[in-house]
Amino acid sequence: MDEIVKQALAKWPNVPDCYGWLALDARGDWYLRDDAAQAAGPFPQVKGSRIEHLGLREFIERNYAADARGCWYFQNGPQRVYVELEAAPWVWRLSPGAPCGLHTHTGRPSLYRRAWLDEQGRLFLQAEPGFGLVHSLDMELAAEAVESGAWQPDTLDFAAMPARFGYVLKPSPAGAG
Numbered sequence: 001m002d003e004i005v006k007q008a009l010a011k012w013p014n015v016p017d018c019y020g021w022l023a024l025d026a027r028g029d030w031y032l033r034d035d036a037a038q039a040a041g042p043f044p045q046v047k048g049s050r051i052e053h054l055g056l057r058e059f060i061e062r063n064y065a066a067d068a069r070g071c072w073y074f075q076n077g078p079q080r081v082y083v084e085l086e087a088a089p090w091v092w093r094l095s096p097g098a099p100c101g102l103h104t105h106t107g108r109p110s111l112y113r114r115a116w117l118d119e120q121g122r123l124f125l126q127a128e129p130g131f132g133l134v135h136s137l138d139m140e141l142a143a144e145a146v147e148s149g150a151w152q153p154d155t156l157d158f159a160a161m162p163a164r165f166g167y168v169l170k171p172s173p174a175g176a177g
Contacts, residue, residue, distance in 0.1 A: 001063050001075060008077035015078040019171060022060075022074060023048065023084040026122075026133055028091035028105025030060055033084070043170075044086045061106035070162075071171035082171035087158075089167050090132025092125050094141040102127060105135070115146070115153035116161075123153060124161065131165035 023031040023043045030051040031037075037048035051057055063075040064083075072089045073080040092110065095101030102110045102125070111128040118124065123134040123142050134142045145151040162169055 001065070002059070005063055005075050005077055009075070012078035017073075017173065018076075018079055018081040019173065020082075020084070022081045024072075024086065024089075024091070024105075026087045026091065027135060027137075028093070030057055043084045064106060066167070069168060069171075069174065070166040071168045073171070084171070085167065085169045087122070087133040088124060088131055088161070088165075090127075090130055092127065092132050092134045092138070094134070094138040094145075096141065101141075104129070104132065112151065115151045116156040117153045118156060118158040118161070120158065122158070124156075125151075126165070131161070131167065 020038050021033055023033055025031065025044055025047060031043070031048040032051060033043060033046075033048035037046055040046040051060070060074045064072065065075065066072045066089065067080075072083045072085060074083060075081075090110075091105035093103050093105060095103070102112055104110055108129065113126040113128070115126075116124045123139065123146075125132060125134060142151070146153060156164070
């Protein structure tokens, strides 16, 4: 977490959390979902505005974490901005030489643990630091890892993944129905 964020948390400890305004799609792209986007429909059917500014994306990624409920958020100064997830909290990118070339959509190097295919044929990985979806552009490298026997995916319905791996697709305030 950035030092400036820690300082803001100490100075303003009781800022209300924010829900519905930030989302992460299955390709690791961040989206702002203003009132108009939220009114037009749910994420990911209506994504909102893709965040293009490199500095803002990097700030979000450095301050991206999960709470005890498995709800992912971006700590924006003193305010937690909860993130709606299209598929999983991490999107895995692969580099030649996979599986050693595995990293998160935030650029964090990762270590492969296990793999699953959902009913749509999407490939999910458990790795250090957590659970995520392989980016669609990296499926050729992932297929090489599977074909070589380095990765041996099991099958699991997508609907079962959030509970099994401890994450929430659409966070809401604690106690909200």
